[in-house]
Amino acid sequence: MLFNSFDFAVFLPIVFLVYWALKDFPLKWQNVVLLIASYLFYGWWDYRFLGLILISTLIDYGAGIAIHKYRAQRDKSRLFLVISLLSNLGLLFFFKYYNFFVQNVDDMMVVFGYHLNTSTLNILLPVGISFYTFQTMSYSIDVYKGKLEPNHDLVSFAVYVSFFPQLVAGPIERAVNLMPQFYSKRKFDYAEAVQGLRQILWGMFKKVVIADNCAVYANQIFDQYTDYNGSTLILGALFFTFQIYGDFSGYSDIAIGVARLFGFTLMRNFAFPYFSRDIAEFWRRWHISLSTWFKDYVYIPLGGSRGTVWLAVRNTFVIFLVSGFWHGANWTFIVWGGLNAVYFLPLLLSNKNRRHLGDIAPGGLLSGIRELPAILGTFCLTVFAWIFFRAESIGHAWGYIKGIFTQGLFSLPHFQGMTDAAYTVLYVCLMIVIEWQARNEEYALETIDTKLSKPLRYLGYYSLIALIFFSLGQEQEFIYFQF
Secondary structure, three states, rough: OOOOHHHHHHHHHHHHHHHHHHHOOOOHHHHHHHHHHHHHHHHHOOOHHHHHHHHHHHHHHHHHHHHHHHHHHHHHHHHHHHHHHHHOOOOHHHHHHHHHHHHHHHHHHHOOOOOOOOOOOOOOOOOHHHHHHHHHHHHHHHHHHOOOOOOOOHHHHHHHOOOOHHHHOOOOOOOOHHHHHHOOOOOOOOOHHHHHHHHHHHHHHHHHHHHHHHHHHHHHHOOOHOOOOHHHHHHHHHHHHHHHHHHHHHHHHHHHHHHHHHHOOOOOOOHHHHOOOOOOHHHHHHHHHHHHHHHHHHHHOOOOOOOOHHHHHHHHHHHHHHHHHHOOOOHHHHHHHHHHHHHHHHHHOOOOOOOOOOOOOOOOOHHHHHHHHHHHHHHHHHHHHHHHHHHHOHHHOOOOOOOOHHOOOOHOOOOOOOHHHHHHHHHHHHHHHHHOOOOOOOOOOOHHHHHOOOHHHHHHHHHHHHHHHHHHOOOOOHHHHHH
């Protein structure tokens, strides 16, 4: 079920009313409602996917209890942790990476004169499998490390795994943050619900008005890149840059906003990353839940930046390459991850990777002008890297990049639909202006009630709703559903 669908527009109010009608009942009743709603929400794509979530839930539920039970016997405790990790990674590998590995091993053997005659499988990738497997693995690891007591309530644990607002594209929640919220009595908070609706509205604007409109032109230019001049190809890369941001950060805003309607607090997943002043700051602001997951469960256990320079460099490349591969079974994602590691390395080696930890341009306009060159430089590096992320293959990416650096680079862009695309550019500019004025807040509309009078505020709401309504067309899936 898509957030930007009529089905969800009917589904959400019904679940909301039933859920809060049970506020005076035992807490378990509300958790049961959320569990049923979450399974219905996920099964809307394909009911067969529910079996995988159920398997992952039962394995990690039992593993968590066993890990804690045998914590005095380290070998046994570690065994159950390994069972949990191998089960989750095994499912993820089979559904997402099996064909990739088979094909690449086959190609490698051909180079040495061997023909394995292996065959790939027609595997349907379950929506959001990378997200919920990482979420359940963090639970098992945290129980093993003693950061969390195991959950003995199967219902609340099952809701933690399948919580529908963030199930298919995050944020990837840590058990230490989200799970205790299923144990606590929830009270309806009107102010928090209003904030949730505002965040949903802004997320829908970014998805429907920005991402879906940008996708039309990004797809057109990337799919037929040999027909266009260099300036048009740059414009195509820019369209994709704002498509993926509007799509993924829009999903995160909607997910967090929907969770607030039910009395839950999810972690922030985006912090205006395109205003970053270097690539290290970008990765602290982009897909925060994944970046911090890899930092805590991969980078730090490997030693982080401690030790020799070689180890710090190795760990940096490991974290970025693994992050790239997490996104998909294609060499383009691995190159994208490696390219970001190359961007990051000079900052690490010069010990400048943590110099931008504070607010962006806190001094207002003058400060913003001073920081603009660093912001634009980081943005250009990011746009270039996105070419590999969007391309179908390394050859496609390389051909696209070569097409940019031709004589046509200095010609005006030209492609079918230029007039309509101008409106999309205006929408992107509107988003940038609104997000810039809120660059140090949680999301763009968070303090709109203190900045605008009531008439202007409602004019803004209705304007966004109108833009969303007139931009609605065929329902477009979110990009990160494929991951």
